[in-house]
Amino acid sequence: MDVRTRSLAPDLTRGYMLLLIALAHAPLFISATGDATGADRLVETVRSLLVDQRARPLFAFLFGYGLVQIMMRQQARGTEEWGPIRRLISRRGVWMMAIGLVHTVLFVDIIAVYGLVSILFVGLLRVSDRALLWGAGLAMLPTLGIGWIVAGGALAGEPGIITTSMTMQDPWVSAAHRFQSLPVEFAGRILGVTPALLMGFWAARRRILDEPARYRRPLVATAVAGLGTAVLGGLPAALMYSGLWTPPPAPLGQLLATLHYPAGFAGGLGWAALMGLLALRLDAARGRIATAVEALGQRSMSFYLLQSVVFVGLFTPYALNLGAELSVTEASLVAVGVWVASLVLADLMRRASHRGPAEILLRRLTYGRPAAAAAGAAAGVAGPAGGGPGASPGTGPGTGPGTGPGTGPGRPDSPGARTGG
Numbered sequence: 001m002d003v004r005t006r007s008l009a010p011d012l013t014r015g016y017m018l019l020l021i022a023l024a025h026a027p028l029f030i031s032a033t034g035d036a037t038g039a040d041r042l043v044e045t046v047r048s049l050l051v052d053q054r055a056r057p058l059f060a061f062l063f064g065y066g067l068v069q070i071m072m073r074q075q076a077r078g079t080e081e082w083g084p085i086r087r088l089i090s091r092r093g094v095w096m097m098a099i100g101l102v103h104t105v106l107f108v109d110i111i112a113v114y115g116l117v118s119i120l121f122v123g124l125l126r127v128s129d130r131a132l133l134w135g136a137g138l139a140m141l142p143t144l145g146i147g148w149i150v151a152g153g154a155l156a157g158e159p160g161i162i163t164t165s166m167t168m169q170d171p172w173v174s175a176a177h178r179f180q181s182l183p184v185e186f187a188g189r190i191l192g193v194t195p196a197l198l199m200g201f202w203a204a205r206r207r208i209l210d211e212p213a214r215y216r217r218p219l220v221a222t223a224v225a226g227l228g229t230a231v232l233g234g235l236p237a238a239l240m241y242s243g244l245w246t247p248p249p250a251p252l253g254q255l256l257a258t259l260h261y262p263a264g265f266a267g268g269l270g271w272a273a274l275m276g277l278l279a280l281r282l283d284a285a286r287g288r289i290a291t292a293v294e295a296l297g298q299r300s301m302s303f304y305l306l307q308s309v310v311f312v313g314l315f316t317p318y319a320l321n322l323g324a325e326l327s328v329t330e331a332s333l334v335a336v337g338v339w340v341a342s343l344v345l346a347d348l349m350r351r352a353s354h355r356g357p358a359e360i361l362l363r364r365l366t367y368g369r370p371a372a373a374a375a376g377a378a379a380g381v382a383g384p385a386g387g388g389p390g391a392s393p394g395t396g397p398g399t400g401p402g403t404g405p406g407t408g409p410g411r412p413d414s415p416g417a418r419t420g421g
Helices: 008-029 038-050 055-076 082-104 111-126 129-155 161-166 171-180 182-205 212-241 252-258 260-282 288-298 300-315 328-351 357-367 370-378
Strands: none
Touching: 008 038, 008 055, 008 161, 008 260, 008 288, 008 300, 008 328, 038 212, 038 328, 055 082, 055 111, 055 182, 055 260, 082 111, 082 171, 082 357, 111 129, 111 182, 129 182, 129 212, 129 252, 129 260, 161 171, 171 182, 182 260, 212 252, 212 260, 252 260, 288 300, 288 328, 300 328, 300 357
8 A cells, every 4th residue: 555545543643642652751761859840740740641541542542453454454455364364463463572572671662562462362353343342341340450559559659660670770680670570561561451452443443543534523522531531530640649639548549549540541542533533634734744743653663662762872870861860841851852853753764765664674574575575565564553553554663652661750759650651
């Protein structure tokens, strides 16, 4: 498929998602101590309401959406038998796991999680719509338990795995810490992403992001209800995590903070719907900014990995160590700056007709031979969006999240520091 014929909404959403990932991750490197300023508390509150545990469901939704796109494009090429499609998606998942484990040496990873999800859940691509919706609803039950555990740790001021590992002095000790945590992290993240993943399957069957004009009213309703629920449900935790409200005694405080987690599921769907509506408005006359965000979304895996390299280089004690000096507000500004620079670079790559290197690598590993890879690209097989956030032809990060791995207040002693994106 020629990229010029691709729908705007999926790529636009992936490109915007990288901003949420940057805002989720950058403050987690902060090790500076001291009292939070008013600006810091405001930034923490906004991040808790709109980014923390909101970006990861968006990531999972796009990932599920992309898996269905891969399957449908293979079917459009005449591959009607399920066996070859299942093997393609599973093989892709294996290579995503390999890429993700390499990435874990540098930073907390979610690419490998989605690779494993590809393998475990590929059979669900063929279940009925009703089964998908029931499955998404039932999958919310474990997330309540995860939210309870996360809230308890957050209110106790326990640093999360990302903050802990990225503020260590030795890079190899830091990497070893992340690998030791992989089993628990994998289990928790798979449970956490499943509801949004199944909703992505359901939405992709209807091409909701590909044809937003057909779904304008449902998208408006989902954007308002989803983001509204994210804000209202997450407000108690946001105020507690930012220090603007003294938590009530347990278990009431922990219960209120637990709502932050399931409310994030609604927020992720709300963000996806809002971006679909924005794409509908921009599609007729794409300006330079929309085109750059779209180009970034088409190379989202590559730029997700690049974000990790930049943040590790800027913030960690074994590199420039800016994490020991910057505030949460300043780290968030750095995150925005990195995203803007990514937009510029992605647009330059678009102009030069260069695909993302990570997308090229994953396609080559999946198909083996260049000729086969080209055929897969023509079929619209996504980058890591069958392996990452989404999957139009050749795009999507395989990572995340969720917004990448995690977000929360950037101070290691801040209650939100261990919550995920």
